[in-house]
Amino acid sequence: MNNHTLIFTLISVVLTIIVYMGASKLSRVVRSPFTTPILTTTILMIAILQFSGISFDEYAPAKDWITSLLGPATVALGVPLYKNKDIIKEKLMPAALGLIIGTLATIVSAVWLSKAFHLSETIQAASAVKAVTTPVAIETVMIIGGDPTLAAAFVIASGIFGAVFAPAILTLVKISDPFSRGLSVGTVSHGIGTSQVMAEGPIQGAVSSVAMGTAAIITPVVLPLLYRFL
Amino acid sequence: MKSGLLFFAQLFLLWAIYQVSSYIVSFFDLALPASVLGMILLYVLLSNGIVKLQYIEKAASFLLKHLSLFFVPFAVGLMDYGGLIQTSGLQLIAMIAGSTVIGLLITGGLTQFLSTKKTAKEKIHHEQPHSHFHSH
Structure with missing residues (x-):
């Protein structure tokens, strides 16, 4: 990496952090699903890159720097998990049932909706893995003959959709139990949803991370068989 | 200064757990992301008392507070799907x-x-x- 790229990468990293800090501040001042930091930061960053004619490939080194903390940050989810272990053990059965049936419903509805909208078979396959965290989605989609890059895009889109709208939707239908809120958000929108419900409360965050992890274990096991019947 | 060092030591511990998990995942060829295995591993270490909460709590709460930042670059990747x-x-x-x-x-x-x-x-x-x- 020469000096010029290094400086460019540094500027990109700092810019992303500044935009994120501004977005976080905005979300505290204007409380709305549409000010969810992951949404506003993404839109503004894409706008900045497009406007300055920078491609995503050129942004990639900055991406590697920032996402290098994603691994340790996900590991850190073990802390809320540990602190809330009693409530998780107590509600293990309802949680397991909700999670398994919810995961199946998410997969089946995604594939059926893709078929109903006459979307291609590649899209149908990628849609099946959209609720699960990116590395698992990529591995699993290849088993059922889908496209990993497209799958990753759907995963991100589902995560953002869940982070932005899930809390409001759950409140609307009177799902107010913090445990159930966390569990459902983690099941349908993995880490991105988890990062959002973490702000709602420690139980939601802990349960969401458990759900994310469990969905990541269930999906690759059931999907190859299930997909044949869809 | 001292709290800064402590923070980085804590961050290093979380990073080390992640690295060990990555190694386990590739060694046994597991269909599980290394980060999820690391989360389970940290939980086990905390439950056994091998890792105490105070060893990692500062760095962990910082990372979790800014968890969504680490997803931003992936989300920016959606720009290629215009x-x-x-x-x-x-x-x-x-x-x-x-x-x-x-x-x-x-x-x-x-x-x-x-x-x-x-x-x-x-x-x-x-x-x-x-x-x-x-x-x-």
């Missing part, structure tokens, strides 16, 4: 939104129904002080 969004964007949004909402309602509804039913039956009340159940 073409697909132009041709079938509406259908894709409807599919993603529809399926996410269906999954959300079934998971959340079922879990809340089963766990409140159980709570009522066993007459245990471990509810959070700020949570209120709406009757239905």
